[in-house]
Amino acid sequence: MTPHRPRRVLITGVSNPLGAEVARRLAPQVPQLFGCDVADPVSALEEMDFVHADTRLSVIGKLVRQLRIDTVVHLAVMVDSPHDERSIHETDVIGTMNVLVGCSGPASPVRRLVVKSSQAIYGAGAHDPSFFTEEMVNWDRPASGITRDLLEMEQLVSEFSLRTDACGVTVLRLGFRVSEDTSLARYLSLPIVPVFAGFDPRLQLLHEDDAAEAIVRAVVDDHQGAFNVAGDGVVLLSQAIDIMGGRSTPVLPPFGRWLSRLGLRALARIELPAYLADMLAFGSVMDCARLAAEFEWKPAYSSRQAMDALAAGKNVELIEAPSPRQEYELQVYLQQRRRRALRLSN
Amino acid sequence: MIETTARERRTKSQKAEIVAPRQGLRLPRPIRRLRRNAPMYAVQGLSALSTRLRELTGREVIDVGKVMEVVQFIYQQRELARRGPHYAVDDFGFDPQWTESFLIAFKVLYRDYWRVETTGVEHVPSSGRALLVANHAGVLPWDGTMIKTAVFAEHPHPRHVRALVASQFMGMPVMSWFLRRTGQAVGHPDDTRRLLARDELVLVFPEGTRGTGKSFKNRYRLTRFGRGGFVATAIRAQAPIIPVSVVGSEEIYPMLGDLGPVAKLFGLPYFPVTPFWPWLGPLGMIPLPSKWRIQFHPPVDVRELPVHAAEDQHLVMALADEVRDTIQRGIYHNLKLRRGVFL
Numbered sequence: 001m002t003p004h005r006p007r008r009v010l011i012t013g014v015s016n017p018l019g020a021e022v023a024r025r026l027a028p029q030v031p032q033l034f035g036c037d038v039a040d041p042v043s044a045l046e047e048m049d050f051v052h053a054d055t056r057l058s059v060i061g062k063l064v065r066q067l068r069i070d071t072v073v074h075l076a077v078m079v080d081s082p083h084d085e086r087s088i089h090e091t092d093v094i095g096t097m098n099v100l101v102g103c104s105g106p107a108s109p110v111r112r113l114v115v116k117s118s119q120a121i122y123g124a125g126a127h128d129p130s131f132f133t134e135e136m137v138n139w140d141r142p143a144s145g146i147t148r149d150l151l152e153m154e155q156l157v158s159e160f161s162l163r164t165d166a167c168g169v170t171v172l173r174l175g176f177r178v179s180e181d182t183s184l185a186r187y188l189s190l191p192i193v194p195v196f197a198g199f200d201p202r203l204q205l206l207h208e209d210d211a212a213e214a215i216v217r218a219v220v221d222d223h224q225g226a227f228n229v230a231g232d233g234v235v236l237l238s239q240a241i242d243i244m245g246g247r248s249t250p251v252l253p254p255f256g257r258w259l260s261r262l263g264l265r266a267l268a269r270i271e272l273p274a275y276l277a278d279m280l281a282f283g284s285v286m287d288c289a290r291l292a293a294e295f296e297w298k299p300a301y302s303s304r305q306a307m308d309a310l311a312a313g314k315n316v317e318l319i320e321a322p323s324p325r326q327e328y329e330l331q332v333y334l335q336q337r338r339r340r341a342l343r344l345s346n
Numbered sequence: 347m348i349e350t351t352a353r354e355r356r357t358k359s360q361k362a363e364i365v366a367p368r369q370g371l372r373l374p375r376p377i378r379r380l381r382r383n384a385p386m387y388a389v390q391g392l393s394a395l396s397t398r399l400r401e402l403t404g405r406e407v408i409d410v411g412k413v414m415e416v417v418q419f420i421y422q423q424r425e426l427a428r429r430g431p432h433y434a435v436d437d438f439g440f441d442p443q444w445t446e447s448f449l450i451a452f453k454v455l456y457r458d459y460w461r462v463e464t465t466g467v468e469h470v471p472s473s474g475r476a477l478l479v480a481n482h483a484g485v486l487p488w489d490g491t492m493i494k495t496a497v498f499a500e501h502p503h504p505r506h507v508r509a510l511v512a513s514q515f516m517g518m519p520v521m522s523w524f525l526r527r528t529g530q531a532v533g534h535p536d537d538t539r540r541l542l543a544r545d546e547l548v549l550v551f552p553e554g555t556r557g558t559g560k561s562f563k564n565r566y567r568l569t570r571f572g573r574g575g576f577v578a579t580a581i582r583a584q585a586p587i588i589p590v591s592v593v594g595s596e597e598i599y600p601m602l603g604d605l606g607p608v609a610k611l612f613g614l615p616y617f618p619v620t621p622f623w624p625w626l627g628p629l630g631m632i633p634l635p636s637k638w639r640i641q642f643h644p645p646v647d648v649r650e651l652p653v654h655a656a657e658d659q660h661l662v663m664a665l666a667d668e669v670r671d672t673i674q675r676g677i678y679h680n681l682k683l684r685r686g687v688f689l
Contacts, residue, residue, distance in 0.1 A: 126513050126514065126517025126518075127516075127532075128532070129532055129537050130437075130438055130534070130536075130537050131536065133536070196519070197519055198519025198520035198523055199519055199523055200439075200527065202435075202438075202526070234435060234437055234439060236435055236439060238431075239433075239435075240431075283439070285437065
């Protein structure tokens with residue numbers, strides 16, 4: 001089989017900040033870039049054709065076939081989102097199922113699929129080893145919430161990759177990120193941080209830049225299988241709070257973490273997903289040796305540097321404010337003109 | 347000395363900064379000076395007192411060296427508090443500087459409380475990987491801390507021993523924080539492999555909680571050595587196995603009974619009943635001052651074995667038995683050398 005060069009790339013979930021960053025980095029490297037999402041894109045990108053499409057509907061399959069997409073970058077996987085559990089389940093599991101159905105079939109043009117997953121799939125517990133390698137996913141873990149959704153999603157993806165030889169599948173398990181808009185960052189930025197009494201877990205973090213870079217590399221080069229993506233080293237929770245200038249107060253009872261989550265939601269208005277609460281008690285660290293070996297690349301920011309970057313507010317410039325209305329309309333106009341020119345040349 | 351003219355001085359001069367007087371009560375100068383010099387005066391007075399007492403009674407009443415160790419411990423804790431978030435931990439969450447500050451405190455226990463006599467510490471390599479295998483006893487894992495202290499205090503190249511602990515302890519508050527911070531890892535084959543791959547000294551207790559939770563009448567009788575997993579890991583990592591016999595740990599908490607239902611309620615492996623616990627409350631947690639001996643045995647070299655020998659269950663179990671016998675014989679030998687339980 002000749003090595004596949006991505007020509008017509010579709011990014012799902014392009015309107016979230018990570019999707020926008022991936023699109024911006026991918027645009028100069030691929031001839032044709034399409035993006036789809038439910039919401040308007042946060043930043044206008046001239047080289048990308050934006051389509052309003054919902055992965056939860058079967059329209060995504062039609063889109064793939066109609067546009068003769070050969071590479072799908074599935075980023076419409078919600079891990080840390082303010083939506084309720086039901087709609088997260090719909091997006092993560094049903095959405096992925098629809099994308100996979102769209103990519104399968106004997107006549108499918110899709111040759112490469114990149115799926116975003118998360119460190120949350122490993123969960124966190126006292127009985128887990130200190131480092132998670134890619135094989136250590138505990139499929140039988142009695143999980144709830146997002147961990148369960150991710151387990152279900154990855155099961156679908158691995159079934160798909162076993163079934164389909166023509167399409168190479170890459171799953172990227174991204175580490176926890178502390179850009180401005182994640183629950184973890186909001187939690188760490190509190191002036192008084194309530195922590196679980198008697199626990200000081202290790203945190204492993206991934207910078208937003210490195211997350212985007214890993215996805216772009218997975219699209220452009222050919223690496224099949226699952227990969228852990230996270231920064232080097234660890235930061236202790238107490239260190240992270242110190243770096244942020246907060247004060248850690250061990251007031252949360254170490255048992256019955258759901259109660260602490262309720263309390264945090266009521267008092268600090270911070271939505272702490274169950275997997276994050278477990279992580280803040282027991283810690284969760286991934287082994288990224290496979291990424292380093294296969295991609296011949298490793299994240300530029302270590303966990304510590306990602307934390308420092310958050311403290312220095314460097315992430316602010318990374319997340320773009322929505323462009324003004326007029327600019328968006330201008331982009332749509334430019335797109336239409338480009339399409340017309342293409343049609344004429346065909 | 348650079349000559350400056352009055353004019354230059356005038357042009358370069360800056361207005362004096364007006365500093366607001368500090369809020370609050372300001373103590374008079376002699377008292378401030380006294381407070382600054384108090385630690386020095388205290389040490390001077392103490393050493394003078396100790397000299398006088400030695401002259402009067404003819405023996406050491408106050409050991410200045412020990413007092414200085416306590417002072418050093420307090421200063422180190424203050425130093426640690428001052429470093430803020432500017433320190434690095436390894437991937438396991440191990441903070442060497444913090445651990446060393448605590449080793450000073452453990453050294454007092456090691457030398458003065460349990461009067462540990464260590465032999466064969468030269469069998470522990472100064473560099474490179476090795477797997478220390480020891481017997482496990484006493485309700486709380488004090489034997490682990492004493493082996494760590496022995497290697498750090500007695501070895502010509504002080505090294506940190508990384509012990510593997512049962513995952514139950516990693517789920518306990520305070521315990522998990524302390525164990526991780528002082529360099530312990532979960533008793534999982536993957537963690538052992540990683541630590542050995544980093545050329546660390548790894549300490550395992552193959553008996554696990556079966557050893558610590560056995561009753562007093564079974565003292566110094568080794569229980570089952572797991573399933574020999576430690577041998578397989580050592581063969582795969584090409585690390586020599588060093589058997590370690592510890593005597594004295596059995597008597598620190600003479601365990602008379604085990605309240606199973608209470609243990610189940612708290613999710614503990616056992617709930618001990620000793621002559622003092624739980625009757626005296628927290629006082630019952632003070633270990634008894636038994637006399638300890640630790641012996642490091644010559645290493646069992648598994649480096650000549652091919653890596654696939656780890657799959658050979660027969661060989662693995664034979665080696666595990668050999669290590670177990672060495673430790674058991676070492677225990678009997680050291681029990682004979684000990685004059686009494688508390689002597």
